[in-house]
Amino acid sequence: xxxxxxxxxxxxxxxxxxxxxxxxxxxxxxxxxxxxxxxxxxxxxxxxxxxxxxxxxxxxxxxxxxxxxxxxxxxxxxxxxxxxxxxxxxxxxxxxxxxxxxxxxxxxxxxxxxxxxxxxxxxxxxxxxxxxxxxxxxxxxxxxxxxxxxxxxxxxxxxxxxxxxxxxxxxxxxxxxxxxxxxxxxxxxxxx
Amino acid sequence: xxxxxxxxxxxxxxxxxxxxxxxxxxxxxxxxxxxxxxxxxxxxxxxxxxxxxxxxxxxxxxxxxxxxxxxxxxxxxxxxxxxxxxxxxxxxxxxxxxxxxxxxxxxxxxxxxxxxxxxxxxxxxxxxxxxxxxxxxxxxxxxxxxxxxxxxxxxxxxxxxxxxxxxxxxxxxxxxxxxxxxxxxxxxxxxx
Numbered sequence: 001x002x003x004x005x006x007x008x009x010x011x012x013x014x015x016x017x018x019x020x021x022x023x024x025x026x027x028x029x030x031x032x033x034x035x036x037x038x039x040x041x042x043x044x045x046x047x048x049x050x051x052x053x054x055x056x057x058x059x060x061x062x063x064x065x066x067x068x069x070x071x072x073x074x075x076x077x078x079x080x081x082x083x084x085x086x087x088x089x090x091x092x093x094x095x096x097x098x099x100x101x102x103x104x105x106x107x108x109x110x111x112x113x114x115x116x117x118x119x120x121x122x123x124x125x126x127x128x129x130x131x132x133x134x135x136x137x138x139x140x141x142x143x144x145x146x147x148x149x150x151x152x153x154x155x156x157x158x159x160x161x162x163x164x165x166x167x168x169x170x171x172x173x174x175x176x177x178x179x180x181x182x183x184x185x186x187x188x189x190x191x192x
Numbered sequence: 193x194x195x196x197x198x199x200x201x202x203x204x205x206x207x208x209x210x211x212x213x214x215x216x217x218x219x220x221x222x223x224x225x226x227x228x229x230x231x232x233x234x235x236x237x238x239x240x241x242x243x244x245x246x247x248x249x250x251x252x253x254x255x256x257x258x259x260x261x262x263x264x265x266x267x268x269x270x271x272x273x274x275x276x277x278x279x280x281x282x283x284x285x286x287x288x289x290x291x292x293x294x295x296x297x298x299x300x301x302x303x304x305x306x307x308x309x310x311x312x313x314x315x316x317x318x319x320x321x322x323x324x325x326x327x328x329x330x331x332x333x334x335x336x337x338x339x340x341x342x343x344x345x346x347x348x349x350x351x352x353x354x355x356x357x358x359x360x361x362x363x364x365x366x367x368x369x370x371x372x373x374x375x376x377x378x379x380x381x382x383x384x
Contacts, residue, residue, distance in 0.1 A: 023260070023350040025329070030260035030349055033327045036358040037286045038366045038377060039253065040230040061231065061251035063265045064340030068215070068222035071265060071344050073255045094229045100383060135225045137217070145337045147346045148256030152263050154339045157222055158215040166228040171373055174230045178366050179358060182383040185230060185368065189375040191292060 038178035043093040043106040044072065045120075045128045048083025052114050052128035055080040056107035058177050060092060068157040070139065075150045079109060085151045089140050091127045092155065096134040096164060097175045097184035104182075123159075135162040230370035235285040235298040236264065237312075237320045240275025244306050244320035247272040248299035250369050252284060260349040262331070267342045271301060277343045281332050283319045284347065288326040288356060289367045289376035296374075315351075327354040 039058025046053055060072040070092060074081045084090060095103050106113050114120060120130045129136055139155035146152075166172040174185040183189070231250025238245055252264040262284060266273045276282060287295050298305050306312060312322045321328055331347035338344075358364040366377040375381070 023332075023348060025260045025349040025352045027257040027260065029352045030254070030257045030329075032354050032357060033286055033329055033349075033352050034254040034262075035360070036288060036326055036356075036364055036366060037232040037234075037252070037254070038230075038368050039232055040370075042229075059253035059255075059263075060229070061253070061265060062222070062226040062229070063251075063342045063344060064267070065219040065222045067340045068217045068219065069340040069342070070226075071251075071263070071339065073253060073263060075256070094225055096228055097383065134228055137222075137225055140215075143337055143339060145335055145344070145346060147263065147335060148259045148261040150255045150261070152255060152337070152344065152346060154337060154344065156215060157217040157225075160217045160221045160225050162224050164228070165224060166371060168227070168371070170371065171375075172228055172371060174228060174368075174370050176230050176366075176368055176377065176381075178232075178377055179360070179362065179364060181363055183363075183377050183381040184383055185370055185375050185381065189368075189377065189381040191289065191374040191376055 035179050038176045038183070041095045041103050041175045041177050042072070043095065043102055043130060043133070044084055044090055045093070045130070046084050046087035046090045047126050047128060048087070053080035053083040054106040054113045054128070055084060056103055060094070063154065069154060070157065071152060071154045073147070073150050073152045085153070087141060089125065089127055089138060090155060091129050091136055091138050093130055093133045093136040095175050096173045098164070098173065099133045099175065100182060102130050102133055103175060132163065134164045135160070227371050230368045230375070233287045233295050233367045233369050234264070235287065235294055235322060235325070236276055236282055237285070237322070238276050238279035238282045239318050239320060240279070245272035245275040246298040246305045246320070247276060248295055252286070255346065261346060262349065263344060263346045265339070265342050265344045277345070279333060281317065281319055281330060282347060283321050283328055283330050285322055285325045285328040287367050288365045290356070290365065291325045291367065292374060294322050294325055295367060324355065326356045327352070
């Protein structure tokens with residue numbers, strides 16, 4: 001995971017070494033800050049050398065709509081990380097609260113995340129896709145940036161599919177992960 | 193904003209041109225997918241050439257805890273974008289629902305985001321900081337990646353401050369932005 005896969009184009013130089021920055025934020029300090037930071041929930045899949053892989057990520061965000069670009073990061077902690085980091089195309093599934101089973105499954109280590117053969121299929125282009133989720137994007141990886149053993153990946157959306165649209169101005173049924181708890185957004189959580 | 197500022201180190205080559213990818217996702221398609229994707233709320237500040245600047249972002253995520261690295265993206269649409277993108281150090285404020293005024297202020301264009309002189313101060317190192325928010329990190333920008341006119345920025349935390357800690361396993365009082373509506377997380381929004 002720390003090595004740039006052969007298909008990647010060159011990354012930026014490595015970040016400044018820690019000692020050169022004079023920083024004093026410990027891992028525990030940093031975790032305390034991010035413990036209070038919630039995130040929307042995505043599942044990212046790819047076809048790896050040993051079959052389909054999936055991981056749950058709260059780091060997906062939209063970067064640009066024209067061209068349609070998103071970014072996310074992958075940490076080495078996930079068993080799916082090497083295959084996702086090396087893939088040239090991936091599927092980014094953006095989930096709502098109805099997709100909690102898919103979210104939990106892709107977040108659980110040590111299980112076969114594709115055991116339920118009714119929950120997924122393969123696109124004509126070969127990538128695995130969980131068919132019932134709110135929305136998904138098939139993407140080409142267009143850029144990678146190494147950061148502390150993790151990989152930040154920029155991807156260009158090639159194909160989109162929305163199963164459950166959300167109208168502008170409505171609160172919908174979004175899924176959020178925060179401090180190891182799943183939450184559902186709705187009228188009950190909206191601030192005026 | 194589209195130009196890499198002089199202090200940046202070289203970015204990766206530009207993404208593949210759209211026509212080479214065979215993509216057919218329109219800006220409206222892409223917006224429909226991300227309309228349902230919520231995000232935690234951060235305010236990012238820097239000292240620009242014309243004084244302090246601030247913007248509200250839902251793209252901040254933790255990438256690595258050791259070293260302590262985060263990533264976010266800045267779109268050219270914000271007046272603060274050029275100064276944030278060019279800064280060598282920034283402050284990333286991670287907000288909770290008690291910080292809704294700071295979140296709204298930094299998200300409103302055309303106003304002086306620093307008009308309330310009681311809400312902020314300067315660190316000894318010069319960066320503006322909103323002092324009352326849940327938590328903030330002073331960071332050094334360590335890497336930049338251009339993506340569709342936006343800039344993806346990786347930053348290394350140098351200094352952290354937590355005003356309101358959240359204990360492991362508790363639901364806290366998080367702030368989420370989703371489809372133009374602010375939400376508060378708590379027991380009322382938790383699943384199971």
